[in-house]
Structure formats: C-alpha cells, structure tokens
Amino acid sequence: MSAESSRVSRLEPYLNRAEPAPTLLKMLVGVQLAGIREDAGFAQEQAARALGFSPAKLSRIETGKGRRPPSEADVRALLGLYGTGEHEASVLLHLLRRAGEPGWWQRYDKRLMPEWFDRLVGLQEAATAIRTFEIQYVPGLLQIPSYTRAVVERGLPTASSREVERRVELRTRRCELLRRPDAPQLWAVVDESVLLRVLGGREVMREQLHHLVEMARLPHVTLQVVPLDVTHASAPAIPVTYLRFAGSDLPDVVYLEQIRSATFLEDREETEEYRVSLDRLADEALQPRESVALIEETIRQRYS
Numbered sequence: 001m002s003a004e005s006s007r008v009s010r011l012e013p014y015l016n017r018a019e020p021a022p023t024l025l026k027m028l029v030g031v032q033l034a035g036i037r038e039d040a041g042f043a044q045e046q047a048a049r050a051l052g053f054s055p056a057k058l059s060r061i062e063t064g065k066g067r068r069p070p071s072e073a074d075v076r077a078l079l080g081l082y083g084t085g086e087h088e089a090s091v092l093l094h095l096l097r098r099a100g101e102p103g104w105w106q107r108y109d110k111r112l113m114p115e116w117f118d119r120l121v122g123l124q125e126a127a128t129a130i131r132t133f134e135i136q137y138v139p140g141l142l143q144i145p146s147y148t149r150a151v152v153e154r155g156l157p158t159a160s161s162r163e164v165e166r167r168v169e170l171r172t173r174r175c176e177l178l179r180r181p182d183a184p185q186l187w188a189v190v191d192e193s194v195l196l197r198v199l200g201g202r203e204v205m206r207e208q209l210h211h212l213v214e215m216a217r218l219p220h221v222t223l224q225v226v227p228l229d230v231t232h233a234s235a236p237a238i239p240v241t242y243l244r245f246a247g248s249d250l251p252d253v254v255y256l257e258q259i260r261s262a263t264f265l266e267d268r269e270e271t272e273e274y275r276v277s278l279d280r281l282a283d284e285a286l287q288p289r290e291s292v293a294l295i296e297e298t299i300r301q302r303y304s
Contacts, residue, residue, distance in 0.1 A: 007032060007035060007036075007088060008087065008088050008091050010247055010249055011028070011032070011091055011092070011095060014028060014095060014098075015091070015094060015095070015098075021098075021103070021122070021125060021126040022069065022098075022099050022100065022101060022102065022103055022106070022122060023064070023103070023118075023119055023121075023122025023123050023125070023126060024122065024123070024125075024126030024245065024250070025069070025095050025096075025098055025099035026064035026065075026066075026069045026070075026099045027063070027064035027250055028064070028095060028249060028250060029064065029069065029070070029075070029092060029095055029096050029099060030061055030062040030063050030064035030070075031062070031064070031249050031250060032092055032095075032249070033061060033062055033075070033078055033079075033092070034062040036078075036079070036082050036084055036088075037062075037078070037082055039082075040081075040082040040083060042081070042082065044058055044059065044062070047078065047081060047082075050081055051074075051077050051078065051081060053074075058078075061074065061075075061078075063266075065119075066115075067115050067118060068100075069096055069099040069100055070096070072093065072096060072097075075092070075093065075096055076089075076093070079092065079093075103121070103122055103125060104173065105118065105121045105122070105125075105170070105173070105174070106118065108166070108170055111163075112163075112166055112167060112170055113170075116261055116262040116264075117262070119264065120241070120255055120257075120262065121174060123243050123253055123255070124141070124174070124177060124184075124241075124243065125177060126245060127184045127243040127244060127245055128184050128185065128244060128245055128246045129184055129185040129186075129187070129243070129244040130184050130185070130186050130187070130241065130242070130243055130244075131186075131187045131188075131189075131240075131241070131242040131243075131244075131275075131278050132186070132187070132188050132189070132239070132240065132241045132242070133188075133189045133190070133236060133239060133240045133278060133281060134188070134189075134190045134191070134194060134239050135190075135191045135193070135194070135236075135237075135238075135239060136191075136193075136194065136197070136239070137151055137194060137197075137199075138190065138194055138208060138212065139188045139190065140171060140174065140175075141174060141175055141177060141178055141186060141188075142175070142178075142186075142188060142211070142212060142215055142223075143171060143175065143208070144204075144207055144208050144211050145168050145171075145172050146200050146204045146207065146208075147199060147200055147204055147205075147207075147208040148167070148168045148171045148172070149164060149165075149168050149200065150199040150200030150201075150204060151199060152164050152167045152168060154199065178215065178218070178220070178221065183220050184220070185220050185221075185222075186220065186221045186222070187222040187224075187282070188221070188222070188223050188224070189223075189224045189225075189226060189278070189281055189282055189285050190223070190224075190225055190226070191225075191226050191228075192225050192226060192227050192228045192294070193228065195209060195225070195294075195295060195298045196298070196302070202302075202303050203303075205302070205303050206299055206303035206304070209295050209298060209299050209303065210299065212295055213292055213295055213296060216288065216291070216292050216295075217292075222288055223288060223291055223292070224282055224285035224286060224287070224288055224291045225285060225286050225291040225294050225295065226281065226284060226285045226286075227285075227286060227294065230284055230285075236274075236277060236281075238256060238257070239256075239257060240254065240255075240256060240274055240277075240278065241254070241255040241256075241257075242254050242255075242271070242274055242275060242278060243255065251266045251268065251271070252266075252268075252271045252275070253265065253266055253271070254266075254270065254271050254274045
C-alpha cells in the first residue's frame with residue numbers, strides 16, 4: 001500500500017463522525033500535511049518560504065493550534081506545492097471543512113472559554129482515553145453541579161451569580177461526555193484529601209462522594225484513591241490530565257493547568273515521563289475496589 005493510500009484509509013473513520021470534533025480534526029489535518037510534506041521531500045522552512053508563509057505560520061498549521069482551522073486557500077496551496085493526489089487532497093479538504101464546524105462548547109463566550117480551555121475541552125471530547133490526577137478537587141468530569149458551584153465560588157469569589165451559574169452549566173455539560181455511547185475510558189486517581197476537604201457543606205460532599213461511587217461502577221471508569229498514609233507516593237505537585245486518541249496519527253497530549261493559563265505537551269519524551277509517573281502513582285494508590293470502599297467509609301464517618 002502506498003503512503004498516500006495508507007493515509008487516506010486511516011482518515012476514513014473521521015469522515016462521518018457524528019459529533020463535531022474541531023480540535024481533533026485541526027490536529028489531524030496538521031499531522032497529515034506534515035506527513036505529506038515530508039514524503040514530498042520538503043523541509044518545513046523550505047515549504048514555508050516557497051509559499052511566502054512564515055515558518056511560525058506553517059508550524060501552527062501542522063500542529064493544529066489556534067482557535068480556528070487554517071484557511072482552505074492555505075491548505076490548497078500546500079497540497080499543490082507537495083503534488084498531492086486528487087483523492088487524498090479531497091479527503092483532507094473534507095476534514096478541514098468539518099474542522100470548521102463548531103463544537104457545543106464554542107458557543108460559550110471567551111470569558112468562560114479562553115483559547116487554552118477551548119482546546120482542552122475539544123481534546124477531551126475527541127479522546128478515547130483520559131487519565132487524570134487531582135490533588136485538591138474531585139476531577140472535573142466527575143463533579144456534580146452543587147460541588148462545581150462551590151469550587152467556582154471558592155476560586156472566583158468576586159464572580160457574579162450569573163457567571164457562576166454559566167460555569168456550572170458548562171462543567172455539567174462537559175460531564176455528559178461520560179454518559180455517551182462512545183464515552184472515553186476515564187482513569188482518575190485522586191488524593192484522599194480530596195474526599196476530606198469540605199466544599200459546599202456536608203450534604204454536598206455526601207452527594208458528591210455517592211456520585212463518585214456510582215461513576216466508579218461504570219465499565220469505562222476507573223477510580224483510585226491515594227491514601228494519606230502513603231507518604232512516599234510519587235504524586236506530581238500539580239493536577240495532570242493525559243489524553244490519548246484513536247489511531248497512530250495523533251500524539252498523546254498532557255495538559256497542565258495553571259491559574260490563568262495552561263501548558264500542553266505533545267513531545268513524546270515529555271508525555272512518556274508523565275505516563276510513567278501516572279502508572280507509578282496508580283501502583284501506589286488503592287486498587288479500584290478498595291478505593292470505592294474507602295469512599296463509602298468516608299461517607300459513613302464524615303458525611304452521614
């Protein structure tokens with residue numbers, strides 16, 4: 001099979017995807033363009049210079065970054081430069097047009113959806129597997145609305161009630177991801193302190209922990225707790241989200257959130273370090289059944 005035929009066959013599952021996946025498709029278009037460029041014998045700087053692009057512009061196109069996909073004119077120019085076959089070009093342009101379809105989360109204003117958060121939600125919507133570690137809060141995809149409200153009010157004490165409710169609405173909509181027929185595998189590891197930190201009052205915590213138990217029983221959700229007496233746990237100092245996608249075309253992505261920004265890692269050596277770290281942490285945590293038992297015991301002792 002030629003390189004072109006192989007690329008086209010790997011793209012076919014994405015052509016008729018039911019849910020819009022603009023973040024995924026932008027990345028996929030970029031990865032394919034980079035592969036076509038390399039097969040055509042062009043270095044990135046050489047291709048950019050030939051079309052009057054800056055190297056930074058071509059890099060953005062090939063990494064799929066930015067809120068919007070590249071223009072069709074730019075992609076057509078690149079495909080023409082590389083001598084791409086008509087069929088492969090038509091498939092890639094079809095994916096590009098689908099990448100322009102807005103996801104549900106992109107209907108929220110930029111105050112709630114800065115570019116880095118837009119990208120995270122888009123990646124989560126498209127991922128086949130999500131691994132996460134939380135040291136302070138219940139992972140976002142496992143939160144109930146009343147708990148989310150308490151988290152938002154704590155983090156944004158001056159926010160208006162409308163903004164708080166919009167943020168709760170957004171988080172609640174994100175949680176629907178785990179109820180979809182094509183839900184990703186979620187593997188969440190949390191520090192035991194998350195279960196003990198009271199947010200929203202004892203009733204909210206009781207409901208939230210019952211929800212964790214319910215979610216942990218779903219076949220695609222794995223939940224583990226790192227108990228407080230594991231003093232040697234190799235936990236990262238900050239929350240970590242690790243995302244994996246179907247097929248071999250897209251790299252794994254690690255998401256590290258700061259107060260008003262975030263870092264996305266895609267370099268294989270960097271993401272591998274976090275994968276190993278999460279593996280080690282899962283080995284040190286309680287097994288899923290023991291974790292659920294600890295949560296249930298915490299409900300009885302602290303929140304009944």
